[in-house]
Amino acid sequence: xxxxxxxxxxxxxxxxxxxxxxxxxxxxxxxxxxxxxxxxxxxxxxxxxxxxxxxxxxxxxxxxxxxxxxxxxxxxxxxxxxxxxxxxxxxxxxxxxxxxxxxxxxxxxxxxxxxxxxxxxxxxxxxxxxxxxxxxxxxxxxxxxxxxxxxxxxxxxxxxxxxxxxxxxxxxxxxxxxxxxxxxxxxxxxxxxxxxxxxxxxxxxxxxxxxxxxxxxxxxxxxxxxxxxxxxxxxxxxxxxxxxxxxxxxxxxxxxxxxxxxxxxxxxxxxxxxxxxxxxxxxxxxxxxxxxxxxxxxxxxxxxxxxxxxxxxxxxxxxxxxxxxxxxxxxxxxxxxxxxxxxxxxxxxxxxxxxxxxxxxxxxxxxxxxxxxxxxxxxxxxxxxxxxxxxxxxxxxxxxxxxxxxxxxxxxxxxxxxxxxxxxxxxxxxxxxxxxxxxxxxxxxxxxxxxxxxxxxxxxxxxxxxxxxxxxxxxxxxxxxxxxxxxxxxxxxxxxxxxxxxxxxxxxxxxxxxxxxxxxxxxxxxxxxxxxxxxxxxxxxxxxxxxxxxxxxxxxxxxxxxxxxxxxxxxxxx
Ligand code: G16
Numbered sequence: 368x369x370x371x372x373x374x375x376x377x378x379x380x381x382x383x384x385x386x387x388x389x390x391x392x393x394x395x396x397x398x399x400x401x402x403x404x405x406x407x408x409x410x411x412x413x414x415x416x417x418x419x420x421x422x423x424x425x426x427x428x429x430x431x432x433x434x435x436x437x438x439x440x441x442x443x444x445x446x447x448x449x450x451x452x453x454x455x456x457x458x459x460x461x462x463x464x465x466x467x468x469x470x471x472x473x474x475x476x477x478x479x480x481x482x483x484x485x486x487x488x489x490x491x492x493x494x495x496x497x498x499x500x501x502x503x504x505x506x507x508x509x510x511x512x513x514x515x516x517x518x519x520x521x522x523x524x525x526x527x528x529x530x531x532x533x534x535x536x537x538x539x540x541x542x543x544x545x546x547x548x549x550x551x552x553x554x555x556x557x558x559x560x561x562x563x564x565x566x567x568x569x570x571x572x573x574x575x576x577x578x579x580x581x582x583x584x585x586x587x588x589x590x591x592x593x594x595x596x597x598x599x600x601x602x603x604x605x606x607x608x609x610x611x612x613x614x615x616x617x618x619x620x621x622x623x624x625x626x627x628x629x630x631x632x633x634x635x636x637x638x639x640x641x642x643x644x645x646x647x648x649x650x651x652x653x654x655x656x657x658x659x660x661x662x663x664x665x666x667x668x669x670x671x672x673x674x675x676x677x678x679x680x681x682x683x684x685x686x687x688x689x690x691x692x693x694x695x696x697x698x699x700x701x702x703x704x705x706x707x708x709x710x711x712x713x714x715x716x717x718x719x720x721x722x723x724x725x726x727x728x729x730x731x732x733x734x735x736x737x738x739x740x741x742x743x744x745x746x747x748x749x750x751x752x753x754x755x756x757x758x759x760x761x762x763x764x765x766x767x768x769x770x771x772x773x774x775x776x777x778x779x780x781x782x783x784x785x786x787x788x789x790x791x792x793x794x795x796x797x798x799x800x801x802x803x804x805x806x807x808x809x810x811x812x813x814x815x816x817x818x819x820x821x822x823x824x825x826x827x828x829x830x831x832x833x834x835x836x837x838x839x840x841x842x843x844x845x846x847x848x849x850x851x852x853x854x855x856x857x858x859x860x861x862x863x864x865x866x867x868x869x870x871x872x873x874x875x876x877x878x879x880x881x882x883x884x885x886x887x888x889x890x891x892x893x894x895x896x897x898x899x900x901x902x903x904x905x906x907x908x909x910x911x912x913x914x915x916x917x918x919x920x921x922x923x924x925x926x927x928x929x930x931x932x933x934x935x936x937x938x939x940x941x
Contacts, residue, residue: 373479375490375521376476382519383475386413386512393469396461398749398898401468402445405505412509414467415446416516416524417479419495422460423522424902425486427450428495429540432514433532434510434673435501435589438625439528439899440616444505446513447532449497453540453814455751494522497542497551499535501589501675502613527553531593531676533817540814553596562599563809564823568604570803571830580606581826582661582669584634586623587616590676590818597819605826608661611636624673624680624770624818628694629850633682634671667831668836672818678770679818681825683836691840695721695766696731698825700842702774703741703764705828706807710762712800715788717780720755722765724748725868725893726850726906731768734843745866749898750816771816776808776825784808801833846889848908849919849940856931858896858903869894879925887914890920903930918938 394401400410413435419430431449439445448464449457456464463482470478483490496517500506507684510526519839527535528696534556541551549559568574585591591612598607611622611634619625622634663669665686670679681693699721710717720742721735727745734743742760747750750771757763761780766772787793787801810827812820827841839874855861862872870877876894884890892907903926916939923937 368522369937375519376479378521379479379519380476382515383410383413383472384571386410386515387468387470390471394465394466396468399455399751400445400447400892401464402439402899403901404442405436405444405503405509407523408446408505408509409512411468412446412512413516413519414475415464416496416498416513416518417520418464418467418482418516419448419496419513420462420520420522421479421482421486421488421490422450422456423494423496424490424492425488426490429497429539429542430495431497431499431535432513433499433501433530433535433675434506434513435532436503437501437675437899438619438623438673439676440620441503441850442505443898444503444509446509449536449539451539451543453855454535454754455815459711482802490520494520495542496522496524497527497538498524498534499527499530499532499538501532502529502587502592503618504543512906520816529589529592529652531589531817533677533812533815533818533820534593536814537812537817547674553593557597557600560810560820560823561597561604563806564601564603564827565885566806567803567810567827568830570799571619571827571833573833574830576606578830579604579665580608581822582637582667583607583609583822584611584622584627584637584669584671585609585613585624586634586674587611587613587618587620587636588623588672588674588676590672590674593676594672594819594822596615605823610634615819619674624671624678627671627682627692628680628769632690633669633684637669637919659749666835666837670818670822670825673770677769677816679821679825680770681836685837692845693836693840694728694845695768695772696728696845697772697839697842698770698821699723699766699772700731700735700739701825701828702838703739704842705832706762706764706774706804707739707741709800709804709807712796713784713804714797715783715787715801715804717761717783718742719762719764720744720757720760722746722753722763724753724767725895726768726865728768728845728848729889729891730843730846738843741935743923745868747867748895754815766816770818772845773813773816773821774811775813781808790832846910847905847912847915849912849915851905851919851923851937852897852900853894853905853923853926853930853937854933855903855926858901858930859928860930861894861896861903863893863895868893870894873929876925876929879929880922882892883918883921883925887918890914890918892918893928894922
């Protein structure tokens with residue numbers, strides 16, 4: 368049974384004609400929402416505004432809609448839907464999103480009624496939607512289309528304007544927990560995280576200014592604006608030099624977390640030894656109208672955010688000019704080590720697990736299993752999958768190798784830590800560990816991977832442990848690896864199983880991969896269709912970089928030949 372409010376539907380149809388769907392265009396809610404060239408997205412945004420309003424009526428809670436294409440190039444855009452606790456929308460609603468997005472104008476009402484009926488939605492209930500956007504030039508117009516969609520259904524919206532994706536996730540969670548998670552304002556986010564950071568770094572009072580310094584590559588995106596806004600709250604606890612702040616460069620172009628991870632080299636725009644700016648490790652940055660010189664030395668810590676600041680990777684260059692990447696796997700290992708040490712000191716028996724994907728470096732998985740003795744789970748790509756898997760444990764550390772991740776604490780685990788931190792009968796090392804765990808929970812954005820929150824946690828851990836980035840890097844040695852993209856006519860011909868580690872179609876592809884892998888030592892390779900770009904992704908690792916490069920190339924050729932490659936054949940890497 369559903370309640371039809373005729374006026375609203377008339378309004379929906381009227382407004383929808385102002386956001387027409389290009390006839391025949393078919394898009395799918397992918398790894399993280401819809402994503403394609405911004406010029407195809409106006410109708411999608413309007414319809415996602417409607418869908419978010421319906422989801423709000425269904426859940427009787429506030430829903431979030433973030434307009435962003437994250438790591439994709441500037442000309443793309445996209446939309447991510449956020450559920451009440453700040454998590455990704457459920458698979459069933461992803462299906463509705465695809466259904467609604469692809470309905471031709473004349474079928475829109477029927478598609479809406481179908482969703483309302485299937486979900487028994489009372490459309491006379493209030494609907495509340497939070498909307499945010501990244502810095503892309505198309506984002507203002509597209510977020511207006513979302514707001515129009517919410518309004519057409521008679522819903523209320525709050526436009527947060529320019530925010531990072533994880534900030535919007537945080538706002539939605541704060542709103543729906545009546546402030547228990549924090550205040551649903553950007554200011555509230557900064558003060559919660561910076562206070563927790565200050566509590567943590569109090570335990571590392573001997574830090575020098577050099578140790579407090581961090582170079583941040585903002586990918587010329589929203590993360591740069593927001594981390595700069597936060598700087599004041601961090602006082603003297605962290606000194607950041609922010610590069611690629613959007614004042615001149617292009618979003619994600621030769622910079623940002625995705626570029627650094629995939630290309631395995633430093634971003635442009637951050638002058639550092641080894642990135643081609645040899646002999647010029649001194650950067651001049653403009654801050655508040657003043658020029659400041661920053662010297663970047665071998666061993667200095669740098670990090671890169673992606674375009675909507677939900678991913679982070681770290682790196683440094685050594686005295687020989689060699690680049691060293693510390694990706695999501697190294698981040699997960701650092702956090703896991705820290706948490707396990709604190710749990711030991713606090714004498715708390717809580718189960719810690721690490722959730723990874725097929726992209727996790729084989730060395731990281733081996734280290735976590737054999738040395739750290741933690742439970743490892745492997746899921747399909749997409750933080751939505753990792754997040755759900757991590758919820759099964761007392762403490763679930765989840766990170767994709769690309770730097771997308773966070774830590775989840777079960778309610779029971781949080782309560783145990785809280786009780787211990789407030790227990791007047793304990794003291795010394797045990798008390799200190801309980802307090803550190805308490806502040807660790809506060810500095811983490813548990814709703815989704817968050818570059819700013821992850822950065823603060825990593826900086827705090829390094830400070831508390833008195834660890835340099837080089838020491839962190841030597842926890843284990845990555846197996847050389849390579850990621851490539853192959854263009855095919857229709858990437859949906861590739862189907863995978865076993866958490867994307869094996870291809871079940873097209874016929875013969877997995878056999879070809881298996882025989883190629885046998886030619887190399889310590890080798891592994893898999894292929895999967897991307898859910899954010901129109902490409903097939905290829906991953907290979909082996910005992911040498913030459914081996915990983917050659918294997919990735921040979922597997923790319925197999926994909927090209929067996930899965931309908933378009934354009935020129937993949938060429939060997941030089
Ligand atoms: C999104 C997802 C990530 C995923 C990435 C790449 O990241 O949130 O979980 O790893 O896409 O996905 P694919 O390989 O399917 O293209 P982001 O930061 O772009 O939103």
